[in-house]
Amino acid sequence: MTRPPPILLKVQNLGKRFGGFAAVSGLSFELEAGRIMGLVGPNGAGKTTTFNLISGFLKPTTGTVEFQSKNITQMRPDDISRKGLVRTFQLNKLFSNLTVEENIRNGCHQFEKGGIKRFLMRPPISERRALEDRATKILQMVKLEKLKGQRAEDLSYGDQKLLGIGIALATDPKLLMLDEPFAGMNNTETERCASLIRQIVDNGTTIFLVDHNMRAIMGICDQVIVLNFGEKIAEGEPQKIQSDPNVIACYLGRKSYA
Numbered sequence: 001m002t003r004p005p006p007i008l009l010k011v012q013n014l015g016k017r018f019g020g021f022a023a024v025s026g027l028s029f030e031l032e033a034g035r036i037m038g039l040v041g042p043n044g045a046g047k048t049t050t051f052n053l054i055s056g057f058l059k060p061t062t063g064t065v066e067f068q069s070k071n072i073t074q075m076r077p078d079d080i081s082r083k084g085l086v087r088t089f090q091l092n093k094l095f096s097n098l099t100v101e102e103n104i105r106n107g108c109h110q111f112e113k114g115g116i117k118r119f120l121m122r123p124p125i126s127e128r129r130a131l132e133d134r135a136t137k138i139l140q141m142v143k144l145e146k147l148k149g150q151r152a153e154d155l156s157y158g159d160q161k162l163l164g165i166g167i168a169l170a171t172d173p174k175l176l177m178l179d180e181p182f183a184g185m186n187n188t189e190t191e192r193c194a195s196l197i198r199q200i201v202d203n204g205t206t207i208f209l210v211d212h213n214m215r216a217i218m219g220i221c222d223q224v225i226v227l228n229f230g231e232k233i234a235e236g237e238p239q240k241i242q243s244d245p246n247v248i249a250c251y252l253g254r255k256s257y258a
Ligand SMILES: Nc1ncnc2c1ncn2[C@@H]1O[C@H](COP(=O)(O)OP(=O)(O)OP(=O)(O)O)[C@@H](O)[C@H]1O
Pocket: 018, 023, 041, 042, 043, 044, 045, 046, 047, 048, 049, 050, 090
């Protein structure tokens, strides 16, 4: 008998109030290792707030977050990311005046023991080689090797988003959370990004992603959670979600749900 994959992330009764307003309430779900989980919902539904709560950028009003069976609810974002739970932001955070390669290398150095300080002290050549190898591997994965000498700000919007994912990958995460990776991408860029996400999962990283591109989400995810006004209204496989009456009602009249 094969064992079920381990639960990587367990969220229980997660809630966040901003003053009198409940941005997220009573959210519970589990994410198995090796999966692609999608989080969708209309604008303002609480998706980014959920990401901020899980990754430690916001402290919840209620509930707990467990990552690899450890309670991380009160941990700082940088400690959480060092444990292997890494997220990207809805608006990319790049060093726009550095090259593509420098951005990736910087991500790699930050992950090393002792961080950038240790790197500046000139670590042994073997360590530097290992870092360079990893940077090269990531550049190949995000398919930006040919553009590695270009400044980040000169890249197309789609390539900047791929670079953002590459920087997150530099830390070798166990769980990668992507906030709107497909936003602003044309069809070709979306397909490139979707195949990158599949490759990331094949390499052993679990994915949790938010996006408004329903076609891409339904095509790529194993499981989807739907939020509306901060509450989970549906969860399941894409096919089930697409025919769920609550979900259809929530998106009724919205062209994005194509
Ligand atoms: N720091 C904050 N203070 C007050 N209200 C906030 C704060 N952050 C988010 N909100 C509110 O919480 C609600 C959920 O916001 P959130 O950014 O999580 O939505 P979202 O689902 O990511 O939307 P979008 O699809 O537009 O990115 C919104 O009404 C938003 O205005």
